[in-house]
Amino acid sequence: MxxxxxxxxxxxxxxxxxxxxxxxxxxxxxxxxxxxxxxxxxxxxxxxxxxxxxxxxxxxxxxxxxxxxxSVELAYRAGEDASSAVSELDRTGPSLSCALGDRALVDVAYTVRYAIIHDQLRTVHERFGPHGIHGLVRDESGRAISRALSDPAVTVDSLFGSARTETEARLKEAVTAALAEHGIRVAGFVLGPVDLGRTGEVIQATVRAGFELALEEAEAATRLARAQNDGELEQQITSLREGAWRYRETDLWRDLVQRSDGVQIARRPGAAPGRLGLTVRDDPAVVDPAVGDPTVTEPQ
Known part of the structure; x- marks a missing residue:
């Protein structure tokens, strides 16, 4: 060439x-x-x-x-709707139904934040693949929580007060150990609301009963003091003192305000200074047309 x-x-x-x-x-x-x-x-x-x-x-x-x-942290939130997921990194699912150690049935909501362990990425790929991680976390976390809550030491009382913090720590340890075997690192765990069903209704009724009893005791003391004042007032009424009548007037107005049988109370325009100027009117729906509209005004 x-x-x-x-x-x-x-x-x-x-x-x-x-x-x-x-x-x-x-x-x-x-x-x-x-x-x-x-x-x-x-x-x-x-x-x-x-x-x-x-x-x-x-x-x-x-x-x-x-x-x-x-490579960032992912999240699985049990007990929320799918529409509440804010990004592709979050997954939601139904609450976990399980039984406690005392056989009480509960629906548990919880949140697990997790990430892939870099050194075990090959194991995660060969066993689950990119689309199987969320299903793994859902199944393994639910199984670990059910097993931990079924311990005989866990009762309804374990979900309230300081015992709830200990229960949450125990559940986090169980979930962390279960996911670590599959190459998943748990970054955080939060125990959400727990629905106790009929058991919860009984607990709430018991709590309300305690407050209602305290209310009754307080009102009993008030009624006793009022009865004592009424007894002393009878002697003052016989003397025709205006202060005694004013005391009874205030008591009567309070009883009218607390009525729930359709009585309406309104301020009367043009009331004289120093007077309440209130008008008590029955509910028009229950007024007899033949009698008319009875109106009770403040005594002058």
């Missing part, structure tokens, strides 16, 4: 080889987005090579691909 032919060949081959080399280099540079992990697969098989977010050089000597997994 002549010198001119060699030069022409080099002029044509060098750009072609440069373009091919650039294409190979560009295809070998893998970009893992922020908030994700990249697992390198060769010939369809997972490797122990996990890529952090950023650009990485992965030579295309064999059939190589990268599968992305989330």
């Amino acid at each position: 002549s010198t001119a032919g060699t030069v022409i060949l080099l002029v044509l081959l060098v750009p072609i080889l440069g373009i091919l080399g650039w294409m190979v280099v560009a295809a070998s540079v893998i970009k893992v987005p922020a908030g994700a992990l990249g697992l390198v697969l060769k010939n369809g098989k997972a490797t122990d090579h996990a890529l952090a977010p950023g650009r990485h050089w992965v030579p295309l000597l064999r059939k190589t691909m990268v599968v992305e997994y989330p």
Whole structure:
């Protein structure tokens, strides 16, 4: 081949080889987005090579691909509707129905925040894949919580007061141990509202009964003091003192305000200074047309 032919060949081959080399280099540079992990697969098989977010050089000597997994914390919230999920990183589900150690049936709501352990990314991929992580957390956390709550030491009292904090810590330990076996790290656990069903209604009724008893005792003391005042007032009424009549007037107005049989109380316009100027009117719906609209005004 002549010198001119060699030069022409080099002029044509060098750009072609440069373009091919650039294409190979560009295809070998893998970009893992922020908030994700990249697992390198060769010939369809997972490797122990996990890529952090950023650009990485992965030579295309064999059939190589990268599968992305989330590197940030995910959340599963039991006891909420699917519409309450704020992003793809959150999953929701129904509350967990289980029985306590004293056989009381409860519906438990809880939240688990978790992330993939980087060193066990290959195990997670081979067992569950990118779309099976949420199902794993749902099933394993529910199983661990049911087993922990069924302990005979856990009763209804364990869900209230300081015992609730201990119960929440016990459930977190159980969920953490259950998910760690599958390559999942628990970052946080929150025990939500617990529906006790009929048992909860009994507890609420018992609590209300205690407050109602305290109210009755307080009102009993008030009624006793009023009876004593009324007894002393009888002697004052016989003396025709205006202060005694004013005391009874105030008491009568209070009884009218507390009535619930359709009596309406309104302020009468143009009332004289120093007077209440109130008007008591029966409900028009129960007034007899033949009698008219009886109106009771404040005594002058």
